[in-house]
Amino acid sequence: MLLHDTGLIYGRYLRQSLRSRFALLFGVLMPLLYLLFFGPLLTDLPLGGRGSSWQVLVPGLLLQLGLFGASFAGFSIIIENSQGVVERMRVTPVSRLALLLGRVLRDATVFAFQAVLLVLAALVMGLRAPLPGVLIGFAFVALLTVSLASLSYALAMKVRTPQEFGPTINALTMPSMLLSGLMLPMTLGPVWLDVLSHLMPFRYLVDAVRDAYVGSYATAHMLYGVLVALGFTALAVTVGTRVFRTAGA
Amino acid sequence: MAIISTAGLARTFATKRGPVEAVRGIDLTVREGEILGFLGPNGAGKTTTLRMLTTLLAPTGGAATVAGHDLATDPAGVRAACGYVAQSGGVDTQITAREELVTQGRLYRLSRARAVERADELARDLDLTGLLDRKCGALSGGQRRRLDIAMALTHRPKVLFLDEPTTGLDPGSRAGLWDLVRRLRDEHGTTVFLTTHYLDEADALSDRLVVVDDGVVVAEGTPAALKLEYGGSPDASLQDTFLAVTGRSAAPAADAAPVAV
Numbered sequence: 001m002l003l004h005d006t007g008l009i010y011g012r013y014l015r016q017s018l019r020s021r022f023a024l025l026f027g028v029l030m031p032l033l034y035l036l037f038f039g040p041l042l043t044d045l046p047l048g049g050r051g052s053s054w055q056v057l058v059p060g061l062l063l064q065l066g067l068f069g070a071s072f073a074g075f076s077i078i079i080e081n082s083q084g085v086v087e088r089m090r091v092t093p094v095s096r097l098a099l100l101l102g103r104v105l106r107d108a109t110v111f112a113f114q115a116v117l118l119v120l121a122a123l124v125m126g127l128r129a130p131l132p133g134v135l136i137g138f139a140f141v142a143l144l145t146v147s148l149a150s151l152s153y154a155l156a157m158k159v160r161t162p163q164e165f166g167p168t169i170n171a172l173t174m175p176s177m178l179l180s181g182l183m184l185p186m187t188l189g190p191v192w193l194d195v196l197s198h199l200m201p202f203r204y205l206v207d208a209v210r211d212a213y214v215g216s217y218a219t220a221h222m223l224y225g226v227l228v229a230l231g232f233t234a235l236a237v238t239v240g241t242r243v244f245r246t247a248g249a
Numbered sequence: 250m251a252i253i254s255t256a257g258l259a260r261t262f263a264t265k266r267g268p269v270e271a272v273r274g275i276d277l278t279v280r281e282g283e284i285l286g287f288l289g290p291n292g293a294g295k296t297t298t299l300r301m302l303t304t305l306l307a308p309t310g311g312a313a314t315v316a317g318h319d320l321a322t323d324p325a326g327v328r329a330a331c332g333y334v335a336q337s338g339g340v341d342t343q344i345t346a347r348e349e350l351v352t353q354g355r356l357y358r359l360s361r362a363r364a365v366e367r368a369d370e371l372a373r374d375l376d377l378t379g380l381l382d383r384k385c386g387a388l389s390g391g392q393r394r395r396l397d398i399a400m401a402l403t404h405r406p407k408v409l410f411l412d413e414p415t416t417g418l419d420p421g422s423r424a425g426l427w428d429l430v431r432r433l434r435d436e437h438g439t440t441v442f443l444t445t446h447y448l449d450e451a452d453a454l455s456d457r458l459v460v461v462d463d464g465v466v467v468a469e470g471t472p473a474a475l476k477l478e479y480g481g482s483p484d485a486s487l488q489d490t491f492l493a494v495t496g497r498s499a500a501p502a503a504d505a506a507p508v509a510v
Contacts, residue, residue: 001358008355019343080341088339088400091303092356093328246307 005095009102017110027069028114031061035122038183043126048187051214054127059137059209060182061122062115063202066141067177069114070148071169073107074156078165081157096245100153100237107149108142115141133212140209140229144202147233150240157243180206204228252408252440253279253302257311259464260297271297273464274311279442281407284434286455286472287444290495294464295444296336299410302442303333316407331408332401336416338393339400342386346377346396349385350403357404371399375429391422398429409433411443415450423447427454448487460494468494 017024035057042053049056080086089099115138119127152169159165177183180202186194197203208225211217258275261268272294279285289295300306302315304324312319318326340349347368354364372378375395380388388396394414401409411430415423427450433439445451451458452472460468460475468475477483480490 004358005356008352012352015348016341016343082337083341084335084337084339085341087300087305087335088333088353089356090305091328091331091333092353093325093358094356 002095002098002101005098006101006105009094009098010105011102013103013106014109017106024110024113025117027110028065028117030068031065031118032121034061034064034183035118035125039122039125042184048185049210049214050216052126052128054122054125055129055213056185056210057183058119058122058127058129059213060184060206061118062137062141062209063144063180063206064177064182065114065118066111066144067148067182067202068173069111070107070145071152071173073103073149074152074154074165074169075162077103077153077156078160078162081160086157090244097241100150100240100244103153104146104149104237104240108145111145112138112142129213130215132217133215136212136217137209140205140212140225143229143233144205147229147236150233150236154236154240154243176200176202179203182206185210201228201232250281251278252281252283252317253277253313253315253442255302255311255313258298258301258308258313259310260294260301260306261309270464272301272308275461275464275466277459277466277469279408279440281440282434282438283456284430284441284454285443286451286458287442287461288446288448288451288458288491289444289461290497291446293461293495295461296412298461299333299412299442299444302327303331303410304328305333329404330406331410332404332406333410334394334397334401334412334414336412338397340385340393340396343384345382346372346385346388347381349396350381350399353400353403359403367403371402375399375402376425389422390418391425394418394422394426395429398426402433405437406439408440408442411441413444413446415445415447423450430454448491452487460491462495 039054039057042057045053047053047056077086119134155168156165159168179197179200181197182202186197186203204224205228207221211219211221216222255275255277258272259270260272261270275294275298287295287298297306301308301320302313304320304327308320312321314320315327316330318330320327350368350371351364354367355361359367368381372381375398377392377395377399380392385393385396398414415426418426430441430443431454434441443454455472457471458469458475459466468479470478472487473483475494476485476487476490479493480486
């Protein structure tokens, strides 16, 4: 039943995404601008890693895409709540977990698609990376999307108004982006900043994807990245399901 | 034969300003096949009660059974037996009525083919044929309401909960909706539990009325019995009866400041 229901909810929201093709492409605009106008600045800078500057930047941009995109996923549920769609579904026998999973899997699909577009653009700009590494990068984007979208939906069910939701998400995403070293490796900075960034779960994901992009798959970074990504996803989906199960006032 | 019975059903919300008792303790029974009008002033706890009875909101006190299923221990059974139309309806304005109806059928675990069939059946029954391929947002208020009700009837529920179903409808659409509610009861034996602020509607449609105020039941009976008991005569208007029951006076209270001079 969970599979059936998840598929059903997934289909409903995927059709919704496909209807707004503009939004589908627009999501990739911000990382694309970074790629075009920020990427070339890094070409000759010593970034401390192996490989080219693109192999450092593109993993960061991929996770930035997931971070900013998925964090705002909850907006759609605020609209649906005001239309009564969520409650209408919650009085049917549909699995509560499916109401969440169908949505977040849709989000993961959309962001994986945007990630592919971004990587294709990066290839044109000069990125060269091993295919398995690139695929591992997509998997991390998908996991990050699932976890952040779950939390975003949970928050949106709690706060209920766009006026509360938007500023809260902004306040959380900006420091997350800066502290996780999405743009530049945190190892370039002073020790305190590097230490602080280790408190940010996304730091481990970006380190892992950067390793994957230079073809190093059996590293400590990769291990921590996988553990953090899976743990964070499990936590976020649990929180999300709880909210969907009990959502009341 | 009671299809809904509640005992001390209560809900307290925790807010920043302390607990708010939206529903203090509702005791009521609804008989099978009855059209029950659930009345009360704004904020009396009508919608909260409805949301508890439809499993959307967990009660903080008391118990209830709906169609033989206990609210606390068998919410899935309650969901399978009842349909609910919220004040706001519950369809996505951007997609077609057909898509919403088919998805709703699938949410009730109908096969794809059966869900498509059921959408057509419901459309015929609720006079929506010809509108199925329109976006929900392009339907008129009355059409939209019929769609909302069609969605709630997908699984032929024994009990249908309607929260202010005719608010904002024109007189023609309202009359059509009343006919629909009566037909559901007469043809399918559906029990209808509806809230309304229109007392003519409650009078015309309900077999029995339950009046709540401040989160408790303050009166119940047939419209005629309530008029006699509270309005002083069987010919009293339900409006006067309602005001007498809830202690709300139509005339401004002596200490109330004038709203405008």
